[in-house]
Amino acid sequence: MKGRTAVDVGADGVAIITINNPPLNLLSVDVLLSLKESIEGTIIRDDVRAIVITGSKGKFSGGFDVTAFGGSQGKRTRKELGFLSIEFLTDIFEAARKPLVAAIDGPAFGGGLEIALACHARISTSSAQLGLPELQYGILPGLGGTQRLPRLVGLPKALEMILMSKRVSGEEARILSLVDVIAPSDKLLLKARQWALDILQCRRPWVISLYKTDKLAPLGQAREILKLARLQVQKQNPNLMHPLVCIDVIEHGIASGPRNGLWKEAEALQELRQSSTCRSLIHMFFAQTQILKIPGITDINLLPRKINKVAILGGGLMASEIATMLVLSNYQVILKEKDKKCLLDGISRVKENLQNHVKKEKATQEKLEKSFNLILGVLNYDNFKDVDLVIEAESESLSLTEMIFSELEICCPPNCIFASNSSTLSLKLLGERIKCENRMAKIHFFCPSPILPLMEIVCTHSSPQVIIDLIAFGRKMRKTPIVVRDCNGYAVTRMIITYLHAAILLAERSVDVYQIDRAITSFGMSLCPFRMIDLVGFQVVIMLSKIFVENFPDRSYKPNLIQIMQQDNREGESNSKGFYIYDENNKPSMDPEMMKYTEKARTISDVTINSKLTTLSDREIAEMILFPALNEAFRIISEGIAFRTSDLDVASVKGMGFPAYRGGIISWSNSLGSTYIYSRLDKWSKDYGEFFKPCAYLLERASDGTSLGNQVERTKSQL
Numbered sequence: 038m039k040g041r042t043a044v045d046v047g048a049d050g051v052a053i054i055t056i057n058n059p060p061l062n063l064l065s066v067d068v069l070l071s072l073k074e075s076i077e078g079t080i081i082r083d084d085v086r087a088i089v090i091t092g093s094k095g096k097f098s099g100g101f102d103v104t105a106f107g108g109s110q111g112k113r114t115r116k117e118l119g120f121l122s123i124e125f126l127t128d129i130f131e132a133a134r135k136p137l138v139a140a141i142d143g144p145a146f147g148g149g150l151e152i153a154l155a156c157h158a159r160i161s162t163s164s165a166q167l168g169l170p171e172l173q174y175g176i177l178p179g180l181g182g183t184q185r186l187p188r189l190v191g192l193p194k195a196l197e198m199i200l201m202s203k204r205v206s207g208e209e210a211r212i213l214s215l216v217d218v219i220a221p222s223d224k225l226l227l228k229a230r231q232w233a234l235d236i237l238q239c240r241r242p243w244v245i246s247l248y249k250t251d252k253l254a255p256l257g258q259a260r261e262i263l264k265l266a267r268l269q270v271q272k273q274n275p276n277l278m279h280p281l282v283c284i285d286v287i288e289h290g291i292a293s294g295p296r297n298g299l300w301k302e303a304e305a306l307q308e309l310r311q312s313s314t315c316r317s318l319i320h321m322f323f324a325q326t327q328i329l330k331i332p333g334i335t336d337i338n339l340l341p342r343k344i345n346k347v348a349i350l351g352g353g354l355m356a357s358e359i360a361t362m363l364v365l366s367n368y369q370v371i372l373k374e375k376d377k378k379c380l381l382d383g384i385s386r387v388k389e390n391l392q393n394h395v396k397k398e399k400a401t402q403e404k405l406e407k408s409f410n411l412i413l414g415v416l417n418y419d420n421f422k423d424v425d426l427v428i429e430a431e432s433e434s435l436s437l438t439e440m441i442f443s444e445l446e447i448c449c450p451p452n453c454i455f456a457s458n459s460s461t462l463s464l465k466l467l468g469e470r471i472k473c474e475n476r477m478a479k480i481h482f483f484c485p486s487p488i489l490p491l492m493e494i495v496c497t498h499s500s501p502q503v504i505i506d507l508i509a510f511g512r513k514m515r516k517t518p519i520v521v522r523d524c525n526g527y528a529v530t531r532m533i534i535t536y537l538h539a540a541i542l543l544a545e546r547s548v549d550v551y552q553i554d555r556a557i558t559s560f561g562m563s564l565c566p567f568r569m570i571d572l573v574g575f576q577v578v579i580m581l582s583k584i585f586v587e588n589f590p591d592r593s594y595k596p597n598l599i600q601i602m603q604q605d606n607r608e609g610e611s612n613s614k615g616f617y618i619y620d621e622n623n624k625p626s627m628d629p630e631m632m633k634y635t636e637k638a639r640t641i642s643d644v645t646i647n648s649k650l651t652t653l654s655d656r657e658i659a660e661m662i663l664f665p666a667l668n669e670a671f672r673i674i675s676e677g678i679a680f681r682t683s684d685l686d687v688a689s690v691k692g693m694g695f696p697a698y699r700g701g702i703i704s705w706s707n708s709l710g711s712t713y714i715y716s717r718l719d720k721w722s723k724d725y726g727e728f729f730k731p732c733a734y735l736l737e738r739a740s741d742g743t744s745l746g747n748q749v750e751r752t753k754s755q756l
């Protein structure tokens with residue numbers, strides 16, 4: 038039976054109720070109504086003494102089908118609001134006079150976990166995954182999670198799990214007393230049955246989570262904890278309301294009793310599920326699942342081959358950054374350099390990177406040592422016999438790379454994948470000159486990688502198998518892979534460089550550098566442009582700018598500012614001097630000398646202070662910087678480089694730091710409309726040059742008023 042619950046009563050008098058909605062046993066109103074029917078039926082049956090709830094095929098429940106949220110449903114009455122959470126889960130389910138035990142394997146998320154929280158005990162496998170990730174969708178746990186979780190695990194831990202959408206394993210959940218006992222998968226039901234009968238026979242406690250108080254701090258102390266949590270979420274994301282609403286709901290339950298808390302939770306869910314934040318975040322969720330679906334590649338039943346050993350050619354900044362990411366993800370790495378000095382420099386850079394991870398408490402000393410032992414420095418190809426992937430990260434010369442790849446063809450096994458991290462080389466040209474073009478691809482990591490976890494894979498003549506392998510490789514490193522078709526440079530870098538050039542253009546033409554960064558931060562970008570340049574490094578930005586200017590001379594802006602600053606020995610965060618000055622803990626502060634550089638850039642470019650620009654509002658600054666990046670995104674779409682528009686939404690969030698709660702750059706542009714964006718760019722292009730000129734794709738859509746991109750299509754379910 039699909040989308041329903043099934044009941045099976047055993048000879049021991051225990052009814053097993055199974056949520057059956059494959060593949061993830063997602064919840065909907067229909068599934069919950071079926072659960073209600075099953076519970077009510079078993080409660081009145083004389084042959085049923087106790088009840089166990091579980092999910093079919095080793096998956097408890099992935100929670101609510103989120104397509105139910107983000108729509109514009111009409112107002113509900115108070116009775117309708119509390120129906121599922123209060124009338125059913127609290128007054129029938131939790132209040133049942135027969136013990137209810139949850140048997141959890143696989144995912145128990147959102148509403149799924151909330152059903153388990155209303156049970157009188159929870160038995161789990163150690164590998165089960167439990168969590169309340171609702172805040173990721175701009176809503177809050179709406180089936181009692183805000184009230185029951187704090188009462189089961191204590192307020193601090195519950196806040197961490199809810200506010201950060203933190204998932205815990207069954208084993209961690211047991212330590213937190215969120216589950217009562219761990220059982221192996223094949224004994225899970227047996228253990229749960231026995232536990233339910235033990236409750237009945239008073240050998241185990243009959244716990245009603247909603248009325249537990251022993252884990253809750255006294256009101257005054259709880260209020261202090263909640264005050265701190267409010268400050269933290271406001272600091273992290275001042276534009277978001279729903280985390281604050283969630284904290285209010287938790288507080289209301291502690292101060293006025295859990296039942297009042299449940300009512301407030303139901304009202305808050307009704308409000309939040311209709312917000313634009315919810316709509317955007319749900320769009321992002323589906324955009325992220327879509328991004329891994331590449332027609333003709335991921336739909337032809339290929340399985341990824343295992344990549345164990347990776348060789349990196351080059352020991353420079355980027356190469357050592359990649360090597361660090363790889364060893365931290367447990368890959369064996371060979372770092373090859375041309376001479377001993379470069380090799381030692383490369384290896385010590387990897388060590389330094391790993392030490393920084395320990396300093397920032399992202400890795401332990403033990404992990405550092407384990408990771409560092411995975412790297413082998415070499416000067417020749419002797420150890421390349423069993424390498425699965427080679428990443429070329431040093432050469433920007435076609436003839437040199439051609440030579441390197443010809444050598445690799447001889448030294449590596451026939452299935453080895455050859456990837457290049459070069460921004461300048463055309464693999465198409467290279468592929469034509471050597472034999473192994475179908476096992477070649479470009480891959481690109483973003484910097485700083487912990488903040489921007491995107492990995493771009495550029496298909497050239499790459500075989501589907503190679504793309505599948507690289508997607509799996511990226512996911513193992515906890516990256517979000519985006520696959521694009523071949524183009525000059527990298528697709529996402531084109532958006533980023535345009536974004537940075539727009540910021541420099543404004544700074545060179547009068548707007549204060551720090552005002553720009555403030556405006557972009559308050560828009561919600563996780564990395565403002567001048568901090569981004571400092572982090573990436575001046576040298577890299579200058580090199581990428583040069584490529585962009587060479588490839589797109591008609592529309593590129595030639596920034597002078599960074600060159601001028603570089604001549605004055607400014608490199609960015611790496612030498613503690615960039616647009617900001619960095620102290621020994623890398624904390625940035627504004628530099629009064631900035632004015633000197635912007636004035637010099639103005640003189641070289643022969644521009645004068647423009648009073649219109651000095652009085653721009655934060656919103657206008659954000660638009661003048663983001664619309665050119667959007668314009669470039671439209672070019673990428675119209676050139677057919679991206680597989681779908683929503684891929685660029687994900688790319689903007691994971692590769693540029695665009696706020697997910699605005700749905701990504703294309704989804705955001707839809708909320709503004711093509712006519713508005715076109716008219717602004719058109720005006721700026723007349724005032725400040727071709728850099729702003731709206732592209733043909735935008736002109737076309739502004740003329741007929743069509744949408745700028747598609748929302749990810751999903752069938753609506755009802756809640």
Ligand SMILES: C[C@H](O)CC(=O)SCCNC(=O)CCNC(=O)[C@H](O)C(C)(C)COP(=O)(O)OP(=O)(O)OC[C@H]1O[C@@H](n2cnc3c(N)ncnc32)[C@H](O)[C@@H]1OP(=O)(O)O
Pocket residue numbers: 061063099100101102103104144146147148149151170171174177178179180182323326327
């Ligand atoms: C009122 C309540 O408090 C509100 C809620 O319950 S909110 C919902 C909370 N639940 C979640 O956030 C779970 C989100 N899902 C996940 O994390 C992962 O899907 C998972 C860990 C459960 C399983 O991962 P995995 O096995 O890799 O499957 P995955 O590929 O992600 O998903 C399979 C399909 O289900 C879809 N899906 C997963 N969870 C979904 C959800 N909650 N709603 C709608 N669709 C969902 C995916 O989009 C994907 O669709 P596709 O086949 O069209 O691509």
